[in-house]
Amino acid sequence: MFKNILKLALVAVVALAFTACTDSKESKVEKKTVIKVGATPVPHSEILEIAQTLLKAKGYELQIVEFTDYVTPNIAVDEGELDANFFQHLPYLEEFNKNKNTKLVKTVNVHLEPMGVYSKKIEALNELKDGATIAVPNDPTNESRALNILEEQGLLTFKDVKFKTALDIDKNPRNFQIKELDAPQLPRVLDEVDAAVINTNYALAANLNPLKDALVIESKNSPYANILVVKEGNENKDYIKALNEVLNSNEIRNFINDKYKGSIVEAF
Structure with a gap:
């Protein structure tokens, strides 16, 4: 009888340890505070630098990873090396998904760069x-x-x-x-x-x-607004929602208008 009780106790301890470990992992996921975003240098990185300060006030650290091409940052997001990227417009993204079999989605418009x-x-x-x-x-x-x-x-x-x-x-x-x-x-x-x-x-x-x-x-009525892109399934994560909110804020709008004087226009 005592042996059976001991076995049950051990099982309970293991189960509690496993649950604690699982809860700890889930807690770490929920408390993600570092956001890695891939971007081309101008103006995307410049806009993200303003977003860094705004996100810090929300408890997030924004890490900007610069790229000089239009392929690598999408692959990096799809493979989970980056949380998001900011360099492209929706027609490009849709064609990229089709050709590369990636599952990337737009979250918000940010600005338009007239060609x-x-x-x-x-x-x-x-x-x-x-x-x-x-x-x-x-x-x-x-x-x-x-x-x-x-x-x-x-x-x-x-x-x-x-x-x-x-x-x-x-x-x-x-x-x-x-x-x-x-x-x-x-x-x-x-x-x-x-x-x-x-x-x-x-x-x-x-x-x-x-x-x-x-x-x-190009006309300012062009549909080619630059967008924030994440992997499908991550668009409702709290840290992405915080990033969306910052990139569509009055502070970012004012920065775009003051810095670029109409050569780039906000699209939100």
């Missing part, structure tokens, strides 16, 4: 010569977005497709040459091409002011 056409050889688009070379980003959504600008300016027309590429040109009466390059390269090739359509974050990093230096700038 612009830049040149070191001309001062207006009507100065482009026949056969001129125009560089554009080579990722599907940003290339289509860039080509939309050229079409709106009457330089080219395209077939009716979801994402335009140079292969979808319908009419090119002036024989413009479209050069597809990685987005970060575009500012560096301005000496080599007649014009380039550049994402604002890379333009700013190259000391190009969209309002002053762009020949043409």
Whole structure:
């Protein structure tokens, strides 16, 4: 009888120890205070630096991990190395999920970076010569977005497709040459091409002011707002909700307006 009681007591102790260990692990998860966010340098990291102070007041430490490409930060979030990233718009995210079989979701809009056409050889688009070379980003959504600008300016027309590429040109009466390059390269090739359509974050990093230096700038009504992205299933975590709240705060809105003077606009 005593042996049976002893066995039951031991089982109870083990069960309590396991429960305590489990509760401890769950408690640690609930008390997560460090948020790792991947971002491209300008303006995303700059905006996140303001968010650091705001999050600190909420009990969170924001760690910013900088990237210079559009692929690695999504893979890092999908694999759990980062809690979130901040560099892309929704059409790019949707295409990335489709092509890479990732499960990433948007939480909030933050800002819009109007894409612009830049040149070191001309001062207006009507100065482009026949056969001129125009560089554009080579990722599907940003290339289509860039080509939309050229079409709106009457330089080219395209077939009716979801994402335009140079292969979808319908009419090119002036024989413009479209050069597809990685987005970060575009500012560096301005000496080599007649014009380039550049994402604002890379333009700013190259000391190009969209309002002053762009020949043409994308409309502020563009749907390509930059968003915070997390892995599916994490969007309702307390630390992500805190990050969402901070990134959509009046403090961030005022910073964007004061710092970028309209070259970047808040989208919330």
